[in-house]
Amino acid sequence: MSDFKIVGNPNPVVGRKEYYSVNDYSTLPFVNPVSGSNTYFDPTVVWEFYILQNGRWKKGTVADKRGDRVSYVFYQSSLELKIRLLARKGDKVARLDIKSSAAESPKILDIELLNNKGQKPTGKLAYGQTLKARVHCLHMERRTVYATLWEDDVNGAGHSKENEKNIIKTLSGIVQSGKADIDFLLSPSFAKIANKGGVESDKIHEYYVTTYFDKKIIASKANVNVKDLETPVATYRGRTATPRAPEQTVVRAAPTRTPPVAVNTTTTTTTTTTTTTTTTTAPTGKITNVHITDTENRPISGTYNKKGINVWIHSTGLIDKEINLKLYEHDNGGDDTLIDQNFFIKKHTHGIYVDLSKIPRSWGGNILEEGVEQELFAEVEVLQTHQTQKSAIVDVEAKVFKQDGNDLVNTVTKIFEPSPTEKKEKNSCGEKYCIKKDDNSELIREINIRLAGFGGNVPTDLFTDNTEKMIKQFQRDYMKVPESGKICGNVLKAIDEFCDKYKENIIDYKCPCKNPNNSIERDKASISNRCLDGWGKGLFSEQYKVATIDEPYRKYEYPGMHRSVLWAVSAMKFYLEFSESNYRKYDINRGYRCWADNNFHNRRSTNHFGKAADIRFTKNGERTYSNIDSNKIRKDIFNKYLNAKWWGNPNFFTLEKESDGAVTYVHVDCRDFAVNYMDNKFFVTKQTEVRGKSILQLAKDLGFENTCSCITGVLSNTNDSKNNNRVDPKTLKTSAKGKQFIKDWEKFKPNLYNDDSESHHCTIGYGHLVHLNPCNGSEPDEFKRGINEGRAIELFDQRLPEFEKAVQRDVKVHLYQYEFDALVSLIFNSGSNFLNVGGVNDGETKIKKNINNKQYSEGADEFSDVTNGGIPGLVIRRKAEINLFKNNIYDSTH
Numbered sequence: 001m002s003d004f005k006i007v008g009n010p011n012p013v014v015g016r017k018e019y020y021s022v023n024d025y026s027t028l029p030f031v032n033p034v035s036g037s038n039t040y041f042d043p044t045v046v047w048e049f050y051i052l053q054n055g056r057w058k059k060g061t062v063a064d065k066r067g068d069r070v071s072y073v074f075y076q077s078s079l080e081l082k083i084r085l086l087a088r089k090g091d092k093v094a095r096l097d098i099k100s101s102a103a104e105s106p107k108i109l110d111i112e113l114l115n116n117k118g119q120k121p122t123g124k125l126a127y128g129q130t131l132k133a134r135v136h137c138l139h140m141e142r143r144t145v146y147a148t149l150w151e152d153d154v155n156g157a158g159h160s161k162e163n164e165k166n167i168i169k170t171l172s173g174i175v176q177s178g179k180a181d182i183d184f185l186l187s188p189s190f191a192k193i194a195n196k197g198g199v200e201s202d203k204i205h206e207y208y209v210t211t212y213f214d215k216k217i218i219a220s221k222a223n224v225n226v227k228d229l230e231t232p233v234a235t236y237r238g239r240t241a242t243p244r245a246p247e248q249t250v251v252r253a254a255p256t257r258t259p260p261v262a263v264n265t266t267t268t269t270t271t272t273t274t275t276t277t278t279t280t281t282a283p284t285g286k287i288t289n290v291h292i293t294d295t296e297n298r299p300i301s302g303t304y305n306k307k308g309i310n311v312w313i314h315s316t317g318l319i320d321k322e323i324n325l326k327l328y329e330h331d332n333g334g335d336d337t338l339i340d341q342n343f344f345i346k347k348h349t350h351g352i353y354v355d356l357s358k359i360p361r362s363w364g365g366n367i368l369e370e371g372v373e374q375e376l377f378a379e380v381e382v383l384q385t386h387q388t389q390k391s392a393i394v395d396v397e398a399k400v401f402k403q404d405g406n407d408l409v410n411t412v413t414k415i416f417e418p419s420p421t422e423k424k425e426k427n428s429c430g431e432k433y434c435i436k437k438d439d440n441s442e443l444i445r446e447i448n449i450r451l452a453g454f455g456g457n458v459p460t461d462l463f464t465d466n467t468e469k470m471i472k473q474f475q476r477d478y479m480k481v482p483e484s485g486k487i488c489g490n491v492l493k494a495i496d497e498f499c500d501k502y503k504e505n506i507i508d509y510k511c512p513c514k515n516p517n518n519s520i521e522r523d524k525a526s527i528s529n530r531c532l533d534g535w536g537k538g539l540f541s542e543q544y545k546v547a548t549i550d551e552p553y554r555k556y557e558y559p560g561m562h563r564s565v566l567w568a569v570s571a572m573k574f575y576l577e578f579s580e581s582n583y584r585k586y587d588i589n590r591g592y593r594c595w596a597d598n599n600f601h602n603r604r605s606t607n608h609f610g611k612a613a614d615i616r617f618t619k620n621g622e623r624t625y626s627n628i629d630s631n632k633i634r635k636d637i638f639n640k641y642l643n644a645k646w647w648g649n650p651n652f653f654t655l656e657k658e659s660d661g662a663v664t665y666v667h668v669d670c671r672d673f674a675v676n677y678m679d680n681k682f683f684v685t686k687q688t689e690v691r692g693k694s695i696l697q698l699a700k701d702l703g704f705e706n707t708c709s710c711i712t713g714v715l716s717n718t719n720d721s722k723n724n725n726r727v728d729p730k731t732l733k734t735s736a737k738g739k740q741f742i743k744d745w746e747k748f749k750p751n752l753y754n755d756d757s758e759s760h761h762c763t764i765g766y767g768h769l770v771h772l773n774p775c776n777g778s779e780p781d782e783f784k785r786g787i788n789e790g791r792a793i794e795l796f797d798q799r800l801p802e803f804e805k806a807v808q809r810d811v812k813v814h815l816y817q818y819e820f821d822a823l824v825s826l827i828f829n830s831g832s833n834f835l836n837v838g839g840v841n842d843g844e845t846k847i848k849k850n851i852n853n854k855q856y857s858e859g860a861d862e863f864s865d866v867t868n869g870g871i872p873g874l875v876i877r878r879k880a881e882i883n884l885f886k887n888n889i890y891d892s893t894h
Helices: 076-080 161-166 190-194 420-425 442-450 465-479 489-502 563-577 627-641 687-691 695-701 736-746 781-785 789-810 817-830 846-852 856-865 872-887
Strands: 005-007 017-023 046-053 056-059 069-073 083-089 092-098 107-114 130-138 144-152 167-174 179-185 204-213 216-219 224-227 251-253 271-273 286-293 308-316 322-330 336-344 349-355 373-382 387-390 394-397 583-590 612-619 666-669 749-754 762-765 768-771
Touching: 005 092, 017 083, 107 204, 107 216, 130 144, 130 204, 144 161, 144 179, 144 190, 161 167, 190 204, 286 373, 286 387, 308 322, 308 373, 336 349, 442 465, 442 489, 442 563, 442 695, 465 489, 489 563, 489 695, 563 583, 563 612, 563 627, 563 666, 563 687, 583 627, 612 627, 627 666, 695 872, 736 789, 736 817, 736 872, 762 789, 768 789, 789 817, 817 856, 817 872, 846 856, 856 872
Parallel strands: none
Antiparallel strands: 005 017, 017 069, 046 056, 046 083, 083 092, 107 130, 130 179, 144 167, 144 204, 167 179, 204 216, 204 224, 251 349, 271 387, 286 308, 308 349, 322 336, 322 373, 373 387, 373 394, 583 612, 612 666, 749 762, 762 768
């Protein structure tokens, strides 16, 4: 009987090398392939590395290994992943599921020297190219790392004091997913330093990189060789894909019509030039622009979900000259080549069509780094001059690409396929775009934080069983809809609504040193010992995320309040509001409490370094001091809805018992969260950081456009639900909410003023235009004397129909009421004819064109360009109008 198993640590520590082997007590006879005899032939063990994504086990980017005993090092990004090792030996297969654990303390592991594509150089580099220093780190997310480039005059690798005269430059990078990439351009001027002396005899210069951490200098293990300027070297052309033979042609000539050169105000296009010695007369022309459009030659905004794109190459003087086109999938670990083909330029504007559906998804995806989208950019090179130019990056849905043929389906987990009847009962997309169990993304982490009070959850990127229970509870209790446990567009909308209504005030949580609501405690400490901003002084930072210290007793002063605690209190407010009891939140008695003086802030534990809140309550409108009331709130609210436990329960919100001191208040904290959920990034100090970006906007930014429009029903807990159908704008008038929205932005001003437009037109009341250009003394006496608010409202109501008629005149497609209101607000501020003359060369705006093409979301996105060069007030107003147009949210706070 076979007992083929993997032996090794299923919970490896991040950054530590772990060894894995197989335990096989049943070596069976195999036919020797050489002699043909029935002898004992032991096949090689092959090790494969898989990641669980969207319910499927997919092969990761880690190369297969062979041998009876292999090693792996798991980096920071593995903490939020489900990983599986497979060992194959003949017909036998063993598997081991891996869940990595956090390292003990921040650490720099090593420094890799790579080329500009994130690969180890296979030969010598040349001046003018880029050397990438990749610093591998542990528990240093979002920290700044500094790296220094040196020229080596000493034999062997490593740092030497003899090289201190050869320092080149120091640059910095931010740690993301356990690594910081720092790019050094190898300037020809560096050669002067290298040629001052040293051991180079073959005109090869050696460079290495160091970083300083924990009072130590850490150097790259190997040097990189660079040819001297006098030594000819082949021009570096970047990463080239292994030749592939697609089933069908993916590149062909694009449509002949010529689009204008794309202008992107938020993304810059870079051009790099490398020269080399050549005997051929080089063309005098050049590439002037490279950009990517959709198949209708329109710029791509948001996440693109069609199967084809056009790559446009604009040039001068290059007709009939050969160029090379590469299409890359951008990746932090190195850009993957999807297309690598040569063409002859036939027009000054040369278009090339690429069929993305013929390109396998695995060619460009790194499962450890990528999500549901891929970032594409094109790079074009003139082969005779080696001039290169890149396009801006565009986001493309990963589902556009050809399905991978080597997906490994987990044979244990069944993929649920609803019956035709069940499909009809679900949303219009058949839950195709819903986010559900085992999905993994930054969006899920943010949802786990904001809905932490609905059942309690840790801030993980993974959609866990607890996440599913949390979503069901939110749907049942807040949304009042049937429970699906999946995230659709309505869930996202409801989360934004909940956050707007119940977000906590961060000022209430400040340390008494700076808390205006706690002056009695503040005055107990000497001024010299008080924390400066109310969020501690970062004392005991050496204890940050040291795994051997239990979190309740960690002395480290975290840099703010943990967001999960804040949102847990927000959910408590919701449940109290709709409960039958007469209890309500009174105040935050204590939030943050720094060390300060001994006995200051009544300190008996370290829970209050951003991890805890002491909440006092009212009963029938009066502050209650009763322990009976506090215990009832603990039981009926925190135990029931937050699923909070008593101290000592890992990865739960926990409560202090009455016997421990919480007599007249409720103490809730996250002190028992695992160390990886206590990262500094979860702690905030500003009100804008409590909520952060709209969850809908975050979803769109991360590529979940289809999820945002994925509807399973109408929110029953909101008055702002979408109408079932858009209607002819000629049947619409500005709603009461729309009028108030506009007036909130215009603000009542009783006296004449010049507005924020480029011409500073004379205005009064609620944005009522008195005349064009600045006020000059010719205004009516009524306005010179000033007006009251009642008169301002009359003027507003008289003028509003002008803008309503403008929308009805210019928009030829049906609209929702809130879309109509958003457009009226925009042109009330910009002019009734703006949609017709506010575009390029005083022509139609993209807003009008897109909306009339039923590209509603794209049209709304164009609002953001109407800011008169970035006037802050207009930037904020445009964002609010976009939010109204897209999400039916009338938010005029500013």
